[in-house]
Every structure is written in C-alpha cells, then in structure tokens.
Amino acid sequence: MYSSAHPRDHSACSGCSLCRLVCPMWRSRRDPRYSPEGIAKARQNGATATELAGVLEACVLCGACDPVCPEGGALIDMVMELRRELAPDLPPAVAPDAEPAPAGALLLPGAVLRADPALLSRVLELLGLRCATDDGADIALALEAGGMIDPARRRRFLDMLDGRTLVVGDGLLLRWLRAALPGARLQGLGEALGNIPALRRRIASADFYVIEARAYHADHARLVAHYDVLRKETGCAMNLDLQHIAIPACDETEARWMLKGRRPARIVVENAAERDILRRVADVPVLHLAELNGEAAHA
Amino acid sequence: MKFPLVEPGTVGPCPVAPDALQGIVRQQTNPARWNGAGWDAFVAEMRATGVEVAESVATRGIFATDAGGTAYGMPHGVVVARSAVQVSVLLKAAQAYRVPVTARGGGLTTEGESVAYGGVLLDMTGMSRVLQIDREAMTVRCEAGIYWHGLAEELRREGLDYLSAPLNMTSSVGGTLGVGGIDVNSARLGCSADQAISLQVVRPTGEIVECSDSENAELFQQVILGYGQFGVITEATLQIRPYTPLRMHYYYYSTLRTAIEDLQMLDSNDASDYSGILTIMDCAVNLLVAFDSDEREAAFTAKWKERLRGRGELGFALCMLGRYALRPWRFGEALYLLNRKQAVFPEFRRPEFHRDGRMDDRTVVFSRAVWKHWGSRTMVIPDLATRADQFVEAVERGNAVCRKYFRHYTLYCVGIKLRADHAPHYEMSCVPPGAEGWAYGCEFEPMIEGEVYSRDHFQSFKNAIYDIGVDMGASYYRFGGMMKGYIRRVFGDALVDRHLAMKRAADPAMILNRDVIF
Numbered sequence: 001m002y003s004s005a006h007p008r009d010h011s012a013c014s015g016c017s018l019c020r021l022v023c024p025m026w027r028s029r030r031d032p033r034y035s036p037e038g039i040a041k042a043r044q045n046g047a048t049a050t051e052l053a054g055v056l057e058a059c060v061l062c063g064a065c066d067p068v069c070p071e072g073g074a075l076i077d078m079v080m081e082l083r084r085e086l087a088p089d090l091p092p093a094v095a096p097d098a099e100p101a102p103a104g105a106l107l108l109p110g111a112v113l114r115a116d117p118a119l120l121s122r123v124l125e126l127l128g129l130r131c132a133t134d135d136g137a138d139i140a141l142a143l144e145a146g147g148m149i150d151p152a153r154r155r156r157f158l159d160m161l162d163g164r165t166l167v168v169g170d171g172l173l174l175r176w177l178r179a180a181l182p183g184a185r186l187q188g189l190g191e192a193l194g195n196i197p198a199l200r201r202r203i204a205s206a207d208f209y210v211i212e213a214r215a216y217h218a219d220h221a222r223l224v225a226h227y228d229v230l231r232k233e234t235g236c237a238m239n240l241d242l243q244h245i246a247i248p249a250c251d252e253t254e255a256r257w258m259l260k261g262r263r264p265a266r267i268v269v270e271n272a273a274e275r276d277i278l279r280r281v282a283d284v285p286v287l288h289l290a291e292l293n294g295e296a297a298h299a
Numbered sequence: 300m301k302f303p304l305v306e307p308g309t310v311g312p313c314p315v316a317p318d319a320l321q322g323i324v325r326q327q328t329n330p331a332r333w334n335g336a337g338w339d340a341f342v343a344e345m346r347a348t349g350v351e352v353a354e355s356v357a358t359r360g361i362f363a364t365d366a367g368g369t370a371y372g373m374p375h376g377v378v379v380a381r382s383a384v385q386v387s388v389l390l391k392a393a394q395a396y397r398v399p400v401t402a403r404g405g406g407l408t409t410e411g412e413s414v415a416y417g418g419v420l421l422d423m424t425g426m427s428r429v430l431q432i433d434r435e436a437m438t439v440r441c442e443a444g445i446y447w448h449g450l451a452e453e454l455r456r457e458g459l460d461y462l463s464a465p466l467n468m469t470s471s472v473g474g475t476l477g478v479g480g481i482d483v484n485s486a487r488l489g490c491s492a493d494q495a496i497s498l499q500v501v502r503p504t505g506e507i508v509e510c511s512d513s514e515n516a517e518l519f520q521q522v523i524l525g526y527g528q529f530g531v532i533t534e535a536t537l538q539i540r541p542y543t544p545l546r547m548h549y550y551y552y553s554t555l556r557t558a559i560e561d562l563q564m565l566d567s568n569d570a571s572d573y574s575g576i577l578t579i580m581d582c583a584v585n586l587l588v589a590f591d592s593d594e595r596e597a598a599f600t601a602k603w604k605e606r607l608r609g610r611g612e613l614g615f616a617l618c619m620l621g622r623y624a625l626r627p628w629r630f631g632e633a634l635y636l637l638n639r640k641q642a643v644f645p646e647f648r649r650p651e652f653h654r655d656g657r658m659d660d661r662t663v664v665f666s667r668a669v670w671k672h673w674g675s676r677t678m679v680i681p682d683l684a685t686r687a688d689q690f691v692e693a694v695e696r697g698n699a700v701c702r703k704y705f706r707h708y709t710l711y712c713v714g715i716k717l718r719a720d721h722a723p724h725y726e727m728s729c730v731p732p733g734a735e736g737w738a739y740g741c742e743f744e745p746m747i748e749g750e751v752y753s754r755d756h757f758q759s760f761k762n763a764i765y766d767i768g769v770d771m772g773a774s775y776y777r778f779g780g781m782m783k784g785y786i787r788r789v790f791g792d793a794l795v796d797r798h799l800a801m802k803r804a805a806d807p808a809m810i811l812n813r814d815v816i817f
Binding site: 014015016017020021030031032033037038041042044045046047051052068070194223225228232241242243245259261262 | 353355356357358359360361362363364366377379405406422424425426427444446448449451452453456457468469492650652653654659660663666667670671674675676769807
C-alpha cells in the first residue's frame with residue numbers, strides 16, 4: 001500500500017505503467033517516453049522541461065492518467081507545470097473587456113462552443129442559463145499552452161464566479177475551477193445536459209455516446225457513477241475502456257480506435273470539437289448532445 | 300577452499316550443501332555491470348541500419364528498476380522494439396559485439412530479471428498490436444509486447460476473451476509466456492503459457508523462426524517457460540474463447556489449512572471455473588470461487604457449496620468478534636483486519652465494474668486493487684510451487700517465516716492444472732518436479748506500508764522462504780535474477796548443465812537476458 005506520506009509529484013512514480021494503458025500519446029506511438037510514466041521517470045533522472053519538450057507538446061491533457069495512478073499522482077498537474085517552464089515568455093492571460101456577469105447561475109461555454117452560435121443558443125435554451133460574458137477563455141488557453149495567469153486577472157475572475165452555480169464547457173477550465181472554487185456548484189457541459197430528462201430519453205441503445213474526457217477525468221470518482229447510470233438507463237455504448245476511462249477523440253487515430261469494433265447507428269458527443277473529428281472518420285450521423293432534439297427544452 | 304572458475308554469464312556449480320545456509324542472514328547481490336567494451340561500434344552499426352538506440356539518461360532511467368524496486372541497473376541504451384526484423388538486426392549485432400540484450404515487457408519482475416546491468420534494454424511494448432482475430436479457429440495473433448489488458452480491450456469489443464492471464468493489467472504476453480503466468484482459472488485451464496498455439500521467435504543469433512508443437516517443436520518447448528533464455532518472442536498466436544462476465548463468491552476461513560483443503564477439493568472435482576485464496580495475514584483467509592455460467596454455478600450450489608467449511612462475510616465477522624473478545628491482547632491485530640477490510644473490500648465491489656451481480660473484468664478489478672492496496676515502491680514476493688500433497692505444509696512453513704519477518708503480509712494461493720502433453724515445456728520451470736495433475740503456488744507478500752526495511756532484510760526473508768523449497772523439493776515462480784543461486788540447488792546439476800549446454804548452443808555470446816538464469 002502506498003503511504004499517504006509520499007509526495008504526489010514525479011518522484012512518487014514507481015513505474016507501474018498503468019498510466020500507459022490509458023494514455024492517447026502512448027497508444028499512438030508505443031514509445032515509453034511518451035507517457036506520464038516516461039515523463040515522471042525522466043524527471044526522476046534529471047531531465048529538464050526543454051529535454052521533454054516533444055513529449056509535453058504531444059500530451060493532449062485528457063487527464064486519463066490521474067484516476068488510474070495508484071499513488072494518486074497529479075500527473076496532469078505535472079505536465080501543465082512543465083509546460084509553464086517551457087513557455088515562460090508567453091504573455092499572461094489578460095481579462096477581456098466584458099460587461100459585469102449576469103446574476104445567478106451561468107454557463108461558461110468556452111471557445112469551442114462559442115464558435116458555434118447556433119449550438120450555443122440551443123445549449124443555453126436547454127439549460128435555462130445565461131451565458132457569462134467573461135467565460136475565462138484566456139485562462140483556459142493559458143492552462144493549455146502553459147502561459148501564466150495574471151494574479152489580478154485570476155482574482156477578478158474567481159470573485160465573479162464564487163458562490164454561483166456554474167456549467168463549464170471547457171474541461172480544462174472546469175478542472176482548474178474545481179481546485180480554485182471548492183465551494184462552487186460546478187458541472188461540466190456533458191453532465192449538465194445529460195441530467196435533462198428529455199435529452200436522456202433521446203439517447204438510444206444503438207447510440208455511441210462520447211464522454212468529454214477532460215471534464216470526466218477531472219471528477220472521475222463521482223462521474224463514473226453518473227455515466228454508469230446513464231449507460232444502464234439508455235443501453236448505449238460509451239467511449240469507456242475496461243477501466244471506465246474515457247477515450248478522447250483528440251485526433252483521427254484516437255477516434256478510429258474509439259470506434260474499432262463498434263457498430264453504432266449514431267454517435268452522440270458532449271464536445272463539439274470531437275463532433276467534427278468523428279464526422280471525418282465515421283459513416284453514421286454524429287450529433288452534439290444538445291442537438292438530439294430541438295424541442296427537448298420544452299418537453 | 301578452492302572454488303572452480305566460473306565463466307561470465309553462466310551458473311557455476313553450487314558449492315553449498317542444501318541445508319548449509321538455512322537460518323543464516325544473507326545479503327542481496329546483483330550481477331556485475333557489463334563493462335561497455337565495443338558499445339560505440341555497436342551503436343554505430345545499429346544507427347547505420349536505421350535502429351534508434353536511445354542513450355539519454357532520461358530514457359534509460361525509465362528502466363532503472365523493475366516492479367520489485369530492489370534491483371537497480373542502467374542500460375547503456377534503449378531500443379524500442381518495432382518489428383521482428385529490427386529485433387533480428389539487433390541480436391545479430393549484439394552477438395558480433397558481445398553486447399548484452401535484456402528484453403522487457405511489462406517489467407513486472409521482482410528479482411531484477413528485466414533490469415539491464417549495462418548493454419541494451421529492448422523494450423518490447425513497442426510491439427503491442429493485435430494482428431488478427433480468427434473467430435472460426437478461436438485464435439488471436441498479436442505482437443508479443445502487448446499488455447494482456449490491451450489484448451482484452453480489443454477482444455472484448457468482439458465479445459471474446461483470452462483464456463488466462465496474470466491478474467495484473469501491465470503484464471505483457473511475451474513476458475508471461477516466458478515464465479508461465481497464473482490466473483484464478485489456472486486450476487482449470489492451466490498456466491497462461493499453455494494457451495499459446497504458436498510463436499514467432501527471434502533466436503539469440505537473429506534468425507526469425509515460427510514455432511509450435513508441430514513446427515520447430517524443440518524451440519517452442521525451450522521458449523515457453525524458458526525465462527527468455529532461448530529467444531525473443533515477437534508474435535504469438537493464442538487460444539481465445541467467448542467472453543463471459545463472472546459471478547464471484549467469497550468464503551472466509553480463520554485457518555490456512557482448511558481453506559487450502561477446500562480449494563484443492565474444488566479443483567480436483569472441477570467444481571468451479573475460478574478459484575484462489577487471498578489472505579489478510581493468516582487470520583482472514585478468503586477463498587474466492589467464481590463461475591462463467593449459471594449452469595456451473597447451480598451445479599456448485601447443489602453439490603459442493605455445503606461441503607465448504609468457510610463462512611459468509613457476516614458469519615465470519617461474528618466469529619472474529621468472538622475470537623478477539625476472548626483475546627483482548629490481540630486487539631491491534633483485530634483493528635488491522637477491520638481497517639484492511641474497510642479499505643480493500645469496496646474495491647472488489649465497485650458498481651461500475653459489475654453488472655447484474657456479475658464482474659465484468661476480473662483483471663481490472665483485481666489489478667486495480669493489487670496496485671492500490673498491495674502495491675508499493677518496493678515489492679518482494681517470494682513464492683513456493685509444490686505438488687498438491689505438499690502444499691499445505693509449504694504454505695504453513697512460509698507463513699511462519701512471514702510472521703517472523705513482517706508485521707503484516709498477504710498470501711495468494713492458486714492451483715495450476717498441468718497438461719501431460721506440455722511436460723517438455725515445464726522442465727526447469729515453476730512447475731515442481733514430480734507434480735501430476737495440479738501444481739500449487741503460493742506468493743508470500745509482505746505489506747511494506749511506508750515502513751523502511753533494508754534490502755538485506757528482504758533478501759533474508761526471501762532466502763528463508765526459498766530454503767523451505769529446497770528442503771521440500773519444490774520449485775519457484777521467481778527463481779531467476781537475484782534468486783538464481785537456488786537454481787542448481789533446486790533443479791540439480793544434471794538438468795541445469797543440460798539447459799546450459801542448450802543455452803550455449805543457442806546463444807554463443809551469451810548475450811540474451813544475461814544473468815536471469817545463465
């Protein structure tokens with residue numbers, strides 16, 4: 001049994017390789033260097049962020065490694081921290097000129113959803129929420145790229161959101177908000193939409209349901225039960241492996257692996273970016289969860 | 300006293316009488332590091348043929364130790380296996396330059412067998428793809444570096460499953476076939492290596508050979524349970540079966556002997572599809588019994604269930620309550636059992652891994668639990684493999700050693716059905732001499748729990764367990780690496796010398812997996 005006294009950074013890695021089994025970058029390369037274990041072991045042997053640049057850039061930050069690590073290692077944090085070391089000159093996240101946030105519960109759509117106004121409008125209608133004018137897209141970008149977040153910007157953003165009910169479209173931002181706002185009521189977009197009974201009823205047993213990996217892995221212990229219930233209720237197949245870790249459609253290779261051996265009638269996604277990738281590799285309709293039924297909000 | 304000269308990479312005659320070291324504290328010894336002669340020229344030739352040899356410390360450091368975490372060694376370079384041809388090129392050059400090559404799959408050895416003390420570390424996980432699933436023949440062809448879990452991921456999508464594999468998701472197919480592999484269905488289906496139908500092997504001299512019981516049978520026999528001495532397995536054709544979730548039953552015992560007797564009763568009567576024993580020390584002994592079908596479960600319930608002397612969870616809890624109420628001085632032990640139960644049991648019952656009361660994937664459930672609740676940065680797991688009639692005595696003696704060396708520990712016992720037609724595979728392996736029908740294995744695993752023990756303490760513990768094996772004429776699963784000193788004592792000079800001659804013929808420069816056995 002691992003002692004709780006052990007550190008949770010790269011030094012905790014004992015090389016069990018469990019993270020390799022779920023890692024998209026290892027799966028596509030079959031090279032031990034391209035895995036959280038490879039990064040941790042390299043760090044144990046003195047490798048710098050610069051020496052690991054190729055691996056760090058290849059990581060898609062899906063977070064699959066965190067829930068399977070028996071040491072409870074914060075492997076995504078390790079990668080994001082190294083990315084920050086790698087890119088010290090990136091301009092810090094800067095607040096956009098935004099109007100004050102509307103009162104009450106908010107949707108933070110994120111860049112992908114905001115880029116599809118029709119879908120965003122449908123999501124807002126389904127959830128009955130208002131859209132945050134400042135959805136932290138700059139912070140999400142900084143988290144992804146390893147940029148710094150200006151402390152004043154961080155404080156202002158968090159102050160605006162503290163104590164609210166929030167639905168967050170960007171999985172990486174959701175993960176960050178979970179740590180920064182432990183008291184807030186936070187949900188990922190997929191979970192929030194999936195809780196709408198009218199939408200749930202539209203998910204069929206012949207569907208293949210694609211969980212958004214970042215949001216799912218960031219709160220895996222809780223969400224594994226949520227999706228287990230959804231799967232049992234609807235009978236649909238999901239992009240979960242045998243460990244109930246989500247396979248992300250981060251590129252066409254992963255999307256093909258996700259669908260290998262599956263014969264769905266339709267694919268339902270939580271993340272609009274994955275919809276576009278899956279449409280390139282699948283010969284069945286691919287819909288966003290919010291697109292299942294335009295009248296669902298009124299049902 | 301005059302010792303005979305020992306050639307590097309061989310096992311010299313053992314000058315020690317079988318009982319001379321019993322009870323004596325011993326130290327961990329690692330093989331000498333290869334001196335690197337000719338390395339640069341070897342690497343230049345590799346690069347000229349397009350084989351990448353990674354020499355950075357960061358890459359080599361990934362392989363500095365194995366799952367055991369007590370043996371450390373750095374290779375001079377790492378090659379990620381990509382094809383049989385590439386492995387062939389590597390081995391031919393390694394023969395010419397006399398560069399040691401250590402093949403590694405999941406790296407789950409505990410005695411340093413997959414640690415390279417210099418030379419090349421050949422990472423086989425680079426070859427880890429499923430090549431073909433044949434539903435008619437019910438076989439799968441895969442690259443040998445694939446993790447069993449990776450194989451399961453692909454087979455399940457087709458409603459199929461492998462026969463048996465170690466309950467550890469990061470065991471590789473090639474590594475397992477090389478040593479045997481046990482599962483909780485091994486008492487019915489044999490060791491994992493028994494499901495291999497044919498192999499593609501790269502001999503230590505670089506020839507790529509297909510082998511099976513009917514084609515190059517001698518090589519097939521050497522490589523299966525050959526501890527990596529006679530070739531690198533690059534592809535394997537394995538028997539498969541339709542996938543079925545399994546229904547698990549747990550029975551609890553307070554003595555090892557009773558639980559083992561019941562286990563053997565179930566095995567010898569083919570009363571269950573899966574069986575094994577997992578303990579918390581020797582106080583809470585869990586006999587697990589599982590079934591692939593309702594019919595098999597019903598037959599067990601009708602005929603065998605009532606013969607088991609184990610209790611259900613509630614009955615056992617009441618029994619233990621009474622036991623410790625009468626022995627208040629053992630309150631600490633009772634508290635440990637309770638804490639352990641509360642930590643471990645939910646892991647075996649997580650709802651997402653069960654459907655309609657059936658367990659979806661035993662390897663996922665057990666492997667997660669093992670790494671989380673038994674795993675440690677240091678893992679020492681000596682074992683004993685005996686004939687069925689010796690097993691109770693072996694486990695009880697090993698248990699006494701565990702009690703002497705560690706506060707807390709776990710025992711894992713399972714039967715292995717032996718196939719008469721595979722007798723040549725079993726020679727000089729974990730299958731004990733004289734075993735017929737079934738062999739039984741027990742792993743003795745101390746719980747480290749953040750404690751600090753010296754490596755010599757671990758070594759002494761292992762020796763104390765292995766001395767029991769010498770005394771009883773048993774065998775071991777882990778007799779290579781740091782425990783290779785037992786090889787001659789257990790198998791005898793005649794058998795070891797015959798295998799040594801075979802090894803020299805197959806691997807003239809003695810470069811492949813040096814110091815694992817020879």
